[in-house]
Every structure is written in C-alpha cells, then in structure tokens.
Amino acid sequence: MAEEKLITPGPAGYIPTPGAFMGVELPPPGKALLYGKIVDEEVAMREAAKAMLTRRNPTIFPGPLVLWGWNAAAMEKAKAVLELAMEIPNCRIIPMPDYRPKYPKIDPEAEINPNHPNLTILHNKIEACIFVGVHCHYANLSLRMIRAGTNCFTIALCAEMGHEDAMVSLRDVHAEEIRRFKDVLVQVRNELGIEWEPKLPPENPSLPKEDWTKISPLDFGEYAALLMPRKGEIVEETE
Amino acid sequence: MGLEYVRISPGFERYMPRDYVDLVKFGQFGKQVDVMQLGQFKELVEEHPMCAGCYMAYFIRVFYAALPNPEDTIVLGTAGCARLALSQAAVPFIYGNYGDTNAVASGLKRALTIRFPDKVKDVVVIAGDGGLMDIGFGMTMHSWFRGEKFTTIMVDNEVYGNTGGQESGMSPKGVQLKMAPLGKKFDKINAVELAQVAGCVYVARISPTNPKRIAKVIRRAIYAAREFGPTFIHAYTSCNIEYSIPTREVLKDAREREKKDFKFYEWMTDEVKEYLEEIERKEKEKAKQEVK
Numbered sequence: 001m002a003e004e005k006l007i008t009p010g011p012a013g014y015i016p017t018p019g020a021f022m023g024v025e026l027p028p029p030g031k032a033l034l035y036g037k038i039v040d041e042e043v044a045m046r047e048a049a050k051a052m053l054t055r056r057n058p059t060i061f062p063g064p065l066v067l068w069g070w071n072a073a074a075m076e077k078a079k080a081v082l083e084l085a086m087e088i089p090n091c092r093i094i095p096m097p098d099y100r101p102k103y104p105k106i107d108p109e110a111e112i113n114p115n116h117p118n119l120t121i122l123h124n125k126i127e128a129c130i131f132v133g134v135h136c137h138y139a140n141l142s143l144r145m146i147r148a149g150t151n152c153f154t155i156a157l158c159a160e161m162g163h164e165d166a167m168v169s170l171r172d173v174h175a176e177e178i179r180r181f182k183d184v185l186v187q188v189r190n191e192l193g194i195e196w197e198p199k200l201p202p203e204n205p206s207l208p209k210e211d212w213t214k215i216s217p218l219d220f221g222e223y224a225a226l227l228m229p230r231k232g233e234i235v236e237e238t239e
Numbered sequence: 240m241g242l243e244y245v246r247i248s249p250g251f252e253r254y255m256p257r258d259y260v261d262l263v264k265f266g267q268f269g270k271q272v273d274v275m276q277l278g279q280f281k282e283l284v285e286e287h288p289m290c291a292g293c294y295m296a297y298f299i300r301v302f303y304a305a306l307p308n309p310e311d312t313i314v315l316g317t318a319g320c321a322r323l324a325l326s327q328a329a330v331p332f333i334y335g336n337y338g339d340t341n342a343v344a345s346g347l348k349r350a351l352t353i354r355f356p357d358k359v360k361d362v363v364v365i366a367g368d369g370g371l372m373d374i375g376f377g378m379t380m381h382s383w384f385r386g387e388k389f390t391t392i393m394v395d396n397e398v399y400g401n402t403g404g405q406e407s408g409m410s411p412k413g414v415q416l417k418m419a420p421l422g423k424k425f426d427k428i429n430a431v432e433l434a435q436v437a438g439c440v441y442v443a444r445i446s447p448t449n450p451k452r453i454a455k456v457i458r459r460a461i462y463a464a465r466e467f468g469p470t471f472i473h474a475y476t477s478c479n480i481e482y483s484i485p486t487r488e489v490l491k492d493a494r495e496r497e498k499k500d501f502k503f504y505e506w507m508t509d510e511v512k513e514y515l516e517e518i519e520r521k522e523k524e525k526a527k528q529e530v531k
Contacts, residue, residue, distance in 0.1 A: 078251055095251070100329070110256040204253065207256075207257050233530075
C-alpha cells in the first residue's frame with residue numbers, strides 16, 4: 001500500500017513534480033482523492049478526519065469564497081465550516097481573506113497568504129490543515145508549495161473538481177457536504193476515544209481585545225477623528 | 240466586485256485579521272471620502288515595497304482615496320514600479336503583459352458592460368511611461384482610436400526605473416541616465432496632445448503637488464469615461480533614485496517641474512464639461528444637505 005501513495009506530506013523539496021505530472025487524475029463525481037489515488041468519499045473523509053484529530057495543530061484555512069458573505073450559499077458554507085471547526089479538538093482558524101501579495105511581510109499568526117503559505121504553516125507548526133473556499137488556481141499554488149516545504153497533511157474541500165496536490169481532496173463540497181464530513185469526523189473521534197466538548201476556536205490574535213469598562217476616544221487610535229463632531233454637526237445626547 | 244464582497248460572513252468577524260475588519264468598518268467602501276481626510280480612515284493601500292521618497296507611491300495613495308466607487312473598480316497595471324503598490328491594494332488588480340494593458344482593459348470593460356448591464360463598473364489603467372508610451376504605445380493609441388470607455392493614467396517617472404535607468408520616450412531631451420550615458424537625443428513625447436488627437440474626451444496633465452486637485456482630476460476622468468469615451472491623465476511622478484533627488488526635496492522638485500513643463504492642463508469636450516458640471520453641482524448640493 002505504501003508504494004501506491006503518490007502524494008504524501010512533504011517536505012518534497014524545492015519545486016516538486018506536480019501531482020498532475022505524477023499521473024494523478026481528478027476524481028469523478030462521487031469519488032475523492034486520497035494520496036493521489038481515486039477512492040470512495042467515505043474512505044477519504046475518514047483518513048482526513050484521522051489526520052485532523054491526531055496530527056499536531058490542526059488548522060482550517062478558509063478562503064475568500066467562505067469569509068466574505070457575497071451570497072446566501074457562501075454564508076451557509078461559512079456556518080458549516082464553523083460547525084466543523086467546533087468538533088476538531090484544539091483547532092484553529094487562520095483566514096486567507098484575499099490573494100494580494102503582502103510585503104514586507106504578513107503576520108503568520110493572523111493570516112495565511114497564498115504566495116507564501118509555508119510561512120504561516122512553519123511558524124505555527126501546523127501538521128494538518130483544511131483548505132476551504134479558496135479559488136482553485138490559488139489552492140493549487142499553495143498546496144504544492146506546502147508539499148514542497150512543510151510536513152503538513154493537506155485536505156482540500158473543493159467546490160469544483162478537486163486538487164491533485166492535496167493528500168485528501170474532496171470534490172463538489174458545499175455546506176451539506178461539509179456537515180457530512182463533520183459527522184464522519186465525530187464518528188472517527190469517538191472511535192479513537194477522544195473526548196471533546198464542541199467549542200469555537202480562539203479568535204484572531206490580531207484583533208484588539210474589547211474592554212468596555214474603560215473605553216475612550218483614544219482607544220480608537222488613528223480613527224479617533226471619526227468620532228469628533230463634524231463642522232455644523234450637533235451631537236444632542238451622548239451615552 | 241460590489242459591496243456584497245466586502246461583507247464578512249456571519250460568525251467569521253472574530254477570525255478575520257484586524258486589517259480586514261478595519262477595512263470593512265472604517266474603510267471607504269460604499270462611502271465618499273474626502274482626500275483631505277487621509278489618515279482618518281482605513282486606506283485601500285497601506286504597505287508597499289516602493290522606494291523611500293517615491294513620488295509615485297504618494298500619487299497611488301491619493302489615487303485610491305479619490306476613487307468614486309472602489310468596490311466597483313478594477314485597476315490594471317503592467318511591469319514597472321506602479322504595480323508594486325497597485326497589486327497590494329484592496330481593489331481587484333490585473334497585471335497585463337508589458338504594453339498590453341489598454342488592450343486588456345478594452346476587453347474587460349466591454350465584458351463588464353455585458354455582464355453587469357445595470358451597474359457601473361470602472362476600469363482604470365495605471366502604467367508608466369514605458370508601458371504606455373513606449374512598449375505599449377500601439378495598444379494605448381488603438382484603445383483611444385476605438386473610443387474605449389475607460390481611464391488611462393500615465394505615472395511618468397521619465398525613466399525605466401526598475402531595470403537600472405534606461406531612457407524612455409518620456410525622458411527629457413539631453414538627460415543623461417545610468418544606462419543612457421550619451422544623453423537623450425530627442426524631445427519628450429507630447430502624450431497629452433496625442434491623447435487629444437486620438438479621441439480622448441478628457442485629458443489632463445498634472446504634477447501632483449495638490450492632493451485636492453489630483454483627486455478632482457481622477458474623479459473627473461473616471462466619470463467622463465463612464466459615459467463618453469477614453470480619458471487620459473499624464474501625471475509627473477519623479478523617480479528619486481534614478482534622478483538622484485534627495486528624499487526631502489521630492490515635493491520641491493515636483494513644484495519646480497510644475498512651473499516649467501508640467502503646468503496643470505485640463506481639456507475636455509463640451510458635452511463632458513456640461514456633464515461634469517452637473518455631477519459636481521449635485522455633489523455640492525448633497526454635501527450642503529449633509530451638513531444641515
């Protein structure tokens with residue numbers, strides 16, 4: 001079985017051969033990719049769940065198609081992703097809100113950038129991750145870079161046809177399929193004997209901590225000027 | 240593109256990086272900001288890898304603050320300095336091959352018009368003198384001949400700054416550059432007159448010393464392009480590295496050039512003039528009502 005695994009966690013080295021060049025084909029509807037081989041969805045889901053439950057620092061990387069509520073389906077999918085995150089012990093969510101290059105550098109604890117995803121993965125010592133809601137061309141780019149330079153187990157929940165360079169790739173994944181994956185994950189978790197009370201992952205560390213006991217205009221920093229009355233504006237009452 | 244793309248999915252507000260939360264809460268999407276309020280709202284472009292003292296970086300910062308509808312705008316750029324900052328902005332950016340920006344913009348604008356017949360989508364090309372007047376000259380001119388409805392902004396640093404300092408068609412006559420030691424043999428191309436002759440309906444030349452004026456010119460060019468045809472802005476954005484301008488004297492240099500060959504110049508057709516006057520009159524009335 002071991003020699004049949006075409007796509008395995010790296011590091012595979014600088015510019016690894018793409019999955020497509022290694023003979024990996026995208027799965028037909030109803031099937032999935034596991035280590036580059038076409039298998040039943042259930043098999044791939046169980047393996048993905050096992051990776052998220054047993055490897056260090058499991059993390060979900062939601063992309064713009066999930067993070068931005070641009071239609072009802074996206075919002076529903078976002079809700080399903082949060083439900084999934086709640087069921088994974090000690091899971092984190094590190095977002096990929098867009099694809100623009102960021103120089104001098106990103107904050108690897110706050111976000112992941114498709115142009116250098118390895119920075120976030122290596123900084124946070126992530127060994128299992130889920131890509132969801134990332135446009136295919138950037139998912140392809142990132143997944144191959146992750147395989148090249150890290151030992152991270154990658155899972156692609158793709159809304160289209162899947163990704164050759166992920167260790168597990170499910171296709172046609174929308175809110176309903178994410179919930180199905182969540183159910184499989186809970187089942188595997190119970191089989192492994194892992195006890196976990198569902199709870200939301202910690203919030204983004206870059207966000208300011210809210211402390212309503214001592215709020216003042218100065219807390220708004222550079223935006224304090226927005227609170228000041230404009231010329232001619234009359235503030236009748238304050239809270 | 241559109242305001243629905245700058246709305247965070249419910250539940251994910253606590254997982255977004257602060258930059259994006261600020262962009263939604265304090266950014267300029269769906270609002271009209273005054274360019275003089277720079278620093279008081281979350282700007283569309285903040286970090287960039289351009290050189291210290293780069294005047295082009297300043298112009299781009301003001302450009303983004305001046306956009307009338309950033310949520311419905313696509314910016315195109317090409318090889319050169321400008322794209323370094325343009326690609327990092329929170330507005331969709333397309334990187335054309337060297338010289339083909341105006342051809343890409345033509346197709347894009349036409350496609351957007353077909354795809355969104357009820358919405359106004361702005362397409363703006365920002366490229367350097369090399370991208371528009373040298374290597375991209377043919378495609379730039381032909382987009383104007385065809386009367387394509389988008390705005391072209393030339394950020395003219397008078398040199399190929401990225402590649403070590405070769406002369407461009409826009410370098411002044413006689414100038415000696417690191418990779419052109421013999422001095423330039425011919426005059427600077429008169430891009431503004433070319434644009435007028437080629438069919439642009441609004442043309443302006445500025446040395447960006449006055450942010451209010453930059454914003455006004457950019458908004459006028461974008462408004463005119465929506466209705467009438469191609470518009471063109473020629474902006475002087477010095478390269479302080481290749482022209483060895485000390486950082487603290489960059490603005491002084493821009494003011495000096497403004498007195499010489501970059502005097503403010505604005506030309507538009509009569510119908511554009513009438514249209515812009517009407518828009519600006521309405522904007523003033525709206526501002527007055529808001530104050531009341």
